Amino acid sequence: MHSTLLRSSPTKHTLVSEHHGPLQPLSLRDMEAKQHQIKSLKSYPETGGRSLAAAAGVDSGGGGGGGGYRAGSAEMDMEANIQKAIDFKAEGHRCYKEKKFREAIGKYHRALLQLKGVHVVDGTTGSEVNLLSQAAAKLTEEQRRAVESTEIECYDSLTACLLQSELVNYERVKEYCLKVLSHQRDHFKAMYRAGIAFYHLGDYECALRYLRDAKNREPTDTNVLRYIQLTEMKMSKSGQRERESGKET
Template sequence: DPPRASSAPPLHRREPLTGGGGFQLPPPPLAAAAGGDGGGGHRAGSAEMEMETKIQKAIDFKAEGNRCYKEKKFREAIGKYHRALLQLKGVHVVDGTTGSEVNLLSQAAAKLTEEQRRAVESTEIECYDSLTACLLQSELVNYERVKEYCLKVLSHQKDHFKAMYRAGIAFYHLGDYECALRYLRDAKNREPTDTNVLRYIQLTEMKMSKSGQRERESGKESQG
């Protein structure tokens, strides 16, 4: 990385924005760059600039989270990923994919470009995926939270291997063996030779077999 300047640039100055995920965000609209005309164009332009700033901040927090994760500072990494996701909450435009979520920026007629939309989605997926990886490093794993984050990833990307596998692990430890087996088999379809997936499928089938045996035995006792 190039060395940073000794003092931060003033907020109004525009620097080219490049994200850790390889996204080059487009320059601000001409109205925003020129300061606008004092009317609706200026408001929309400033909203677009604000939206772009939020996306860039999210990408930066995600990159900081990745650094913390590599240094095994998992709690710090979790904080960074949450801050990244918080930035993105203010970006969403109600377009049918975010339900009833209201975006204040949309009132100023700001719209995400296709490139920005891809940057937002990619950053969200990476943050939730990394959060599950951090949580699984905990001494006491919150499997309910792992499940929640995996399902968020899969809502964006249905064939995400790690999310399918980790969702399977979460459901297994939560005692929902049928759901666990479903996600683990989906993961196996993606990676048929992955030994961790195969091991968890075996463990889940054993649990289901024992559970079925107990049910049959308790049924016999009640009949007797």
């Protein structure tokens, strides 16, 4: 004897294992039940046009196993995290335009926290991540681009907000600029702002290097040229003091 694929009850359908005997042709009721199962899952906007039903393994070619469903859930959570990050970034931009810089900083930080969750799911950080999640929830190329561009925009916007503060945290400005440049080495604003940060931190050699890189990108930018001049003056004075102190000894 072998079991049927589906037992009917007045309230619900219960799936039964198919492995006790040869497969039987699906009855009309079976086909309707399977179609209902697929329609009950929302479409999942993923590269290549796959649906969440496909990720769950219940469409054509799927085995319908629990592992497939967990993979779909992980992908859906990851997509939701990326979208939340993009939404927080947009809110940050709105606050910045309204000159609500402190609120904007909070929004950008929340966006970056969402992206950290994405990186954990992707298995790029943390050994505590469940191995099944690592295998099931890999970022698509489109998602990777969205994550990277959102990170760049958030860190770049954070530096812009910080430079509007009465007491600027130049150490933090430097840190965020270097994060941007680690993704995009020719990012003009990050070069320029890194130069400003190093200048105010007293590291004139690094300041001059980043400012000259920025000048190579925008040779006529007056702000860059002004900071290069200021940095060279500081270095000249510093060198003069060192020479004078050397004579005294």
